[in-house]
Amino acid sequence: MTMFEISEHKNERVVNIASVPQRSPFRYPGGKTWLIPTIRQWLKQGAPPPLLIEPFAGGGIVSLTAAFEKLADHITMVEMDEEIAAVWEIILNGKNKWLADKIFSFDLTHENVKAELDKPNKLLQDIAFCTILKNRVFHGGILAKGSGMIKNGENGKGLSSRWYPKTLHDRIRAIEYVKNKIDFISGDAFEILEQNKNNNQAFFFIDPPYTIAGKRLYTYFDIDHEKLFQLTAKLKGKFMLTYDDTREIRQLADKYDLQYRTIPMKTTHHLKKNEIIISDNFIWWTGSNDR
Ligand SMILES: C[S@@+](CC[C@H](N)C(=O)[O-])C[C@H]1O[C@@H](n2cnc3c(N)ncnc32)[C@H](O)[C@@H]1O
Numbered sequence: 001m002t003m004f005e006i007s008e009h010k011n012e013r014v015v016n017i018a019s020v021p022q023r024s025p026f027r028y029p030g031g032k033t034w035l036i037p038t039i040r041q042w043l044k045q046g047a048p049p050p051l052l053i054e055p056f057a058g059g060g061i062v063s064l065t066a067a068f069e070k071l072a073d074h075i076t077m078v079e080m081d082e083e084i085a086a087v088w089e090i091i092l093n094g095k096n097k098w099l100a101d102k103i104f105s106f107d108l109t110h111e112n113v114k115a116e117l118d119k120p121n122k123l124l125q126d127i128a129f130c131t132i133l134k135n136r137v138f139h140g141g142i143l144a145k146g147s148g149m150i151k152n153g154e155n156g157k158g159l160s161s162r163w164y165p166k167t168l169h170d171r172i173r174a175i176e177y178v179k180n181k182i183d184f185i186s187g188d189a190f191e192i193l194e195q196n197k198n199n200n201q202a203f204f205f206i207d208p209p210y211t212i213a214g215k216r217l218y219t220y221f222d223i224d225h226e227k228l229f230q231l232t233a234k235l236k237g238k239f240m241l242t243y244d245d246t247r248e249i250r251q252l253a254d255k256y257d258l259q260y261r262t263i264p265m266k267t268t269h270h271l272k273k274n275e276i277i278i279s280d281n282f283i284w285w286t287g288s289n290d291r
Pocket of ligand 1 (some may be wrong): 222
């Protein structure tokens with residue numbers, strides 16, 4: 001997600017976009033920065049919705065983009081992972097400046113990282129800082145068990161190859177300007193979807209852990225996919241549900257009578273693959289992801 005890349009794939013263009021402002025402090029495995037142009041089209045099908053709900057928020061790029069670009073009046077982000085939730089709590093509801101300054105002034109060495117991670121009795125703000133640290137110095141940004149610290153780094157720069165303290169500081173401070181529009185809920189996506197299923201004014205951007213890659217990438221990967229389809233089919237508001245393109249997912253979409261389209265993308269390893277976009281309507285769809 002760093003370079004602007006376009007390549008041909010069955011007459012469809014694969015776009016990895018540098019034109020999308022990187023607003024999240026996370027480098028998020030499975031992040032949706034690449035899908036932002038399509039998400040803009042989806043959110044612009046009428047007047048900006050009064051409420052956008054992102055029940056599997058992760059790195060939160062969709063919520064942040066909607067807030068900064070005024071694509072929704074209000075936004076609710078939900079995330080179950082306590083480490084990620086701590087970051088959003090601190091940035092949106094607590095010590096935004098503390099976290100930004102802590103990152104900016106931290107002396108990144110193996111010893112200092114280890115000392116931070118091993119600290120006992122961490123406060124929420126310490127958990128938030130450690131989550132950002134791990135996200136930046138662990139392989140692929142992966143926080144799930146089994147992940148570990150980078151040795152040689154992703155461009156020969158060692159531990160600091162993904163540590164951009166000034167950029168992270170500035171991104172966190174910028175979120176202060178839109179925080180009044182965003183509610184963060186540390187909780188379960190299924191509960192929030194259930195509570196809001198009759199809200200016909202809300203837009204739902206639903207990006208669950210995928211069936212295949214989820215296990216390696218996330219601490220909370222094991223969700224009931226069929227239940228999510230069932231619930232999505234009942235939503236009165238507009239929705240976009242994204243998935244990896246597998247037979248199982250196509251079967252579920254057919255079973256719950258949900259329309260879908262496929263969209264090409266490139267993985268971080270530069271492999272081309274398709275993802276599935278499921279939505280209540282496709283009037284907004286142009287089939288390309290480059291605006
Ligand atoms: C595919 S990622 C979302 C990525 C996000 N769209 C982005 O661009 O950064 C899925 C997220 O859902 C979270 N998650 C898993 N089960 C959940 C649940 N039941 N409720 C809320 N969040 C959950 C995971 O921790 C993970 O952060």
